[in-house]
Amino acid sequence: MGEGNLYCSPARSYQEGERKSAATECKNEEIEMNQPTGQFHGDMDRNEVEIDLKKFMAMVTEIGELKQEIFELTTNDRKNPWQKWVFAAKTLDAWRIIPRAFLGIYMYLLYYATFWFMELPEPTLEQSGLISILVGAGAAWFGLYVNSAAKEHGDSNPN
Numbered sequence: 001m002g003e004g005n006l007y008c009s010p011a012r013s014y015q016e017g018e019r020k021s022a023a024t025e026c027k028n029e030e031i032e033m034n035q036p037t038g039q040f041h042g043d044m045d046r047n048e049v050e051i052d053l054k055k056f057m058a059m060v061t062e063i064g065e066l067k068q069e070i071f072e073l074t075t076n077d078r079k080n081p082w083q084k085w086v087f088a089a090k091t092l093d094a095w096r097i098i099p100r101a102f103l104g105i106y107m108y109l110l111y112y113a114t115f116w117f118m119e120l121p122e123p124t125l126e127q128s129g130l131i132s133i134l135v136g137a138g139a140a141w142f143g144l145y146v147n148s149a150a151k152e153h154g155d156s157n158p159n
Contacts, residue, residue: 099145110138 080086092098117123117131 099148103141103145106138106141110134 113131113134117127120127
């Protein structure tokens with residue numbers, strides 16, 4: 001320790017070089033450093049430090065700013081450049097636009113195929129088979145469309 005440091009014991013205070021034995025020092029010995037204000041003062045046994053309030057608040061503010069900067073750096077790394085497309089895909093999925101569009105197109109084609117078949121003077125076996133397949137495929141397609149909502153949205157379907 002430097003000159004001017006005082007050790008305190010229950011009996012008396014004495015300069016650093018005057019200590020006689022380790023038995024005379026107290027357990028919670030305080031160290032006081034004779035330095036300008038704002039320097040360290042405290043009890044080494046209890047891990048306490050005295051610091052100016054302005055300096056403490058400046059340190060707390062600096063720590064908060066550093067934490068905010070670290071947070072911003074980590075969140076910037078997590079930004080997905082394709083996030084707009086992910087939102088678009090989720091919207092298409094939630095609104096079920098693609099299945100509805102396919103079903104609409106199928107209904108349009110089935111309508112015109114049915115009228116084409118009814119306008120034939122004498123339909124052949126192949127032509128009637130085509131219409132049967134189109135109608136059967138439409139029923140299957142519609143059944144898949146209706147039952148897919150229960151699986152996607154977690155609803156229980158007893159059938």
